[in-house]
Amino acid sequence: MSSPASAATLGHIDIDHLHIHLGEPGQSLEVVHNVSFTVAAGEFVCLLGPSGCGKSTLLGALAGHLVPSHGSIRVDGLPISGPHPERALVFQQHTLFPWKRVVDNVAFGLKMKGVARDQRQRQAHDLLNLVGLEGFENHYPAQLSGGMQQRVEIARVLINYPRVMLMDEPFGALDAQTRLMMQEHLLEVWSRIRTSIVFITHDIDEALFLADRILVMSPRPGRIIDERRLGFGRPRDGSLVTSARFIELKRHCLELLHPGGKHPAYLERLSPLGKVPANASSFSV
Amino acid sequence: MTSLQPSLSLAGSVDTGSPDLSPVVASAASGWAWARLAFQAGGLLLCVLIWHVLASHRVPLGVITFANVPPPAEVLATAWDLAQSPKLGQHLYSSLLRIFFGFGLAALFGIGLGLLIGRLRWAHDGLLPPLEVLRPIPAVAWIPLSILMFPSSEGSMIFITFIGALFPILLNTIHGVEGVSPRLIASARSLGCGRWSLFTEVIAPGAAPSIVTGLSIGMGTCWFCLVTAEMISGQFGIGYYTWESYTVQNYAAIVVGMLVIGALGMGSSALINRFGKLLMPWYQPQGGRS
Ligand SMILES: Nc1ncnc2c1ncn2[C@@H]1O[C@H](COP(=O)(O)OP(=O)(O)OP(=O)(O)O)[C@@H](O)[C@H]1O
Numbered sequence: 001m002s003s004p005a006s007a008a009t010l011g012h013i014d015i016d017h018l019h020i021h022l023g024e025p026g027q028s029l030e031v032v033h034n035v036s037f038t039v040a041a042g043e044f045v046c047l048l049g050p051s052g053c054g055k056s057t058l059l060g061a062l063a064g065h066l067v068p069s070h071g072s073i074r075v076d077g078l079p080i081s082g083p084h085p086e087r088a089l090v091f092q093q094h095t096l097f098p099w100k101r102v103v104d105n106v107a108f109g110l111k112m113k114g115v116a117r118d119q120r121q122r123q124a125h126d127l128l129n130l131v132g133l134e135g136f137e138n139h140y141p142a143q144l145s146g147g148m149q150q151r152v153e154i155a156r157v158l159i160n161y162p163r164v165m166l167m168d169e170p171f172g173a174l175d176a177q178t179r180l181m182m183q184e185h186l187l188e189v190w191s192r193i194r195t196s197i198v199f200i201t202h203d204i205d206e207a208l209f210l211a212d213r214i215l216v217m218s219p220r221p222g223r224i225i226d227e228r229r230l231g232f233g234r235p236r237d238g239s240l241v242t243s244a245r246f247i248e249l250k251r252h253c254l255e256l257l258h259p260g261g262k263h264p265a266y267l268e269r270l271s272p273l274g275k276v277p278a279n280a281s282s283f284s285v
Numbered sequence: 286m287t288s289l290q291p292s293l294s295l296a297g298s299v300d301t302g303s304p305d306l307s308p309v310v311a312s313a314a315s316g317w318a319w320a321r322l323a324f325q326a327g328g329l330l331l332c333v334l335i336w337h338v339l340a341s342h343r344v345p346l347g348v349i350t351f352a353n354v355p356p357p358a359e360v361l362a363t364a365w366d367l368a369q370s371p372k373l374g375q376h377l378y379s380s381l382l383r384i385f386f387g388f389g390l391a392a393l394f395g396i397g398l399g400l401l402i403g404r405l406r407w408a409h410d411g412l413l414p415p416l417e418v419l420r421p422i423p424a425v426a427w428i429p430l431s432i433l434m435f436p437s438s439e440g441s442m443i444f445i446t447f448i449g450a451l452f453p454i455l456l457n458t459i460h461g462v463e464g465v466s467p468r469l470i471a472s473a474r475s476l477g478c479g480r481w482s483l484f485t486e487v488i489a490p491g492a493a494p495s496i497v498t499g500l501s502i503g504m505g506t507c508w509f510c511l512v513t514a515e516m517i518s519g520q521f522g523i524g525y526y527t528w529e530s531y532t533v534q535n536y537a538a539i540v541v542g543m544l545v546i547g548a549l550g551m552g553s554s555a556l557i558n559r560f561g562k563l564l565m566p567w568y569q570p571q572g573g574r575s
């Protein structure tokens with residue numbers, strides 16, 4: 001692995017008056033409304049918001065898969081013009097290549113860059129060690145548990161040394177205990193390979209535990225309705241979640257997301273980049 | 286979402302544990318396997334027996350009669366004679382060669398076009414409509430026109446087998462390509478996968494299970510069409526042999542021809558399945574029998 005916990009100098013994101021419309025022309029729908037924010041190089045930002053408010057849409061635009069209708073997104077000063085390995089995308093689950101062994105999944109980014117087989121396998125081994133999966137190189141993804149699959153996902157995007165990691169509810173499908181373990185693991189990995197992270201979650205605890213700063217979005221069309229620097233020290237551990245400040249922030253977020261304890265109206269579950277397969281568990285052996 | 290269940294031929298590297306128990310389990314399992322095999326063989330034997338009784342007593346059943354059906358022993362003798370004669374080799378060679386070219390071309394075009402049509406808007410809009418018009422026409426209905434179109438009967442027979450296998454392969458390929466998850470594609474593109482690598486790295490392997498299904502259905506229709514075409518315009522070939530036996534009233538040979546056709550169809554299907562397993566060691570079809 002390259003540099004230790006050095007401060008990142010790349011990965012500054014600048015989003016300016018962004019609007020995104022989805023759907024066929026003529027009956028398109030504004031999903032993201034006038035969103036502006038920045039992410040500093042090496043910063044960990046969590047994006048909270050009710051279901052259907054446009055979080056995944058915003059992330060899809062950051063990744064370069066969706067084209068905004070107004071406004072601009074710049075990374076390190078350059079406008080984005082499509083997907084790029086420097087902006088890594090991690091989904092909830094089931095986006096490993098089922099037909100590739102774990103090591104070849106991780107090495108995929110290097111294969112696309114034309115790196116020789118020997119070298120890319122070596123680097124993939126190193127990254128699998130980093131995420132704690134040594135010994136599973138030759139398994140197929142379906143032979144791993146959900147938590148292990150997410151570790152492979154993380155290793156697979158890190159091999160490109162991205163400036164930015166875009167994570168869309170990456171631990172959303174895991175059970176509570178595995179999820180906690182993965183959160184600590186992500187922070188540990190991030191302390192070694194520093195990138196900017198934009199992390200989407202429904203889970204207020206998760207956002208507060210991970211982030212330097214949280215952004216809260218309104219129901220559709222999504223706007224940023226609150227922004228808060230957390231100021232918790234690092235490294236973090238489980239005791240944080242019982243601290244008075246944490247609980248106060250959690251209450252604040254709950255109030256923002258469910259004003260008056262009410263749940264927002266149910267929205268049709270469409271998705272701009274495809275849904276998590278309904279037969280989610282059928283991938284496991 | 287359990288992990289690492291100690292099953293499946295996938296890896297072989299997953300330890301099953303408790304080695305002291307396995308011999309007992311294994312011998313019980315093999316006992317069952319023998320019992321099952323005996324049961325299956327019994328079913329087969331029973332069918333042959335019924336055939337023997339019906340044919341040797343020339344049972345007339347009104348709407349169906351067994352008066353002209355040769356009994357199993359006679360069929361066996363004829364099969365033995367055919368196996369000795371050089372004609373068998375000639376018939377097999379002709380038929381297999383036609384299958385090889387007809388099916389090979391169908392696989393090439395079916396998979397190639399299917400990948401394009403499933404993935405690219407212009408291919409979908411430009412190529413699918415003419416194919417949709419041709420699709421409902423059974424391959425056998427092409428026989429008269431193809432005899433007119435091809436100067437050699439060899440060409441027309443290969444064309445018929447090609448048409449027969451093309452559509453199952455094409456449609457299953459399209460179906461497979463359309464089933465590849467958009468998230469998987471987005472992930473691949475974000476990892477630096479370009480437009481063309483996407484086909485080889487993601488689309489083709491993602492569609493592979495469906496393509497293999499198409500190939501195996503296509504192989505079935507391929508034999509069906511070939512046998513029909515040979516009966517009409519063949520010189521050699523196992524379908525021709527079967528029909529010729531009818532015209533010269535060698536009834537036992539008809540049944541021999543039928544059995545050989547069945548065996549060839551079965552063998553080529555097994556070959557496709559074998560090929561699918563080799564190609565996709567990662568793939569586990571769902572479900573099973575109780
Ligand atoms: N292809 C589409 N056409 C039209 N509307 C869409 C399309 N995809 C998504 N939408 C709508 O856009 C809105 C935002 O979707 P998005 O997936 O970004 O929400 P989200 O905040 O990620 O929700 P969740 O938390 O449930 O994942 C949703 O209300 C959805 O109905």
Ligand SMILES: [Mg+2]
Binds near residue numbers: 056057
């Ligand atoms: Mg979402």
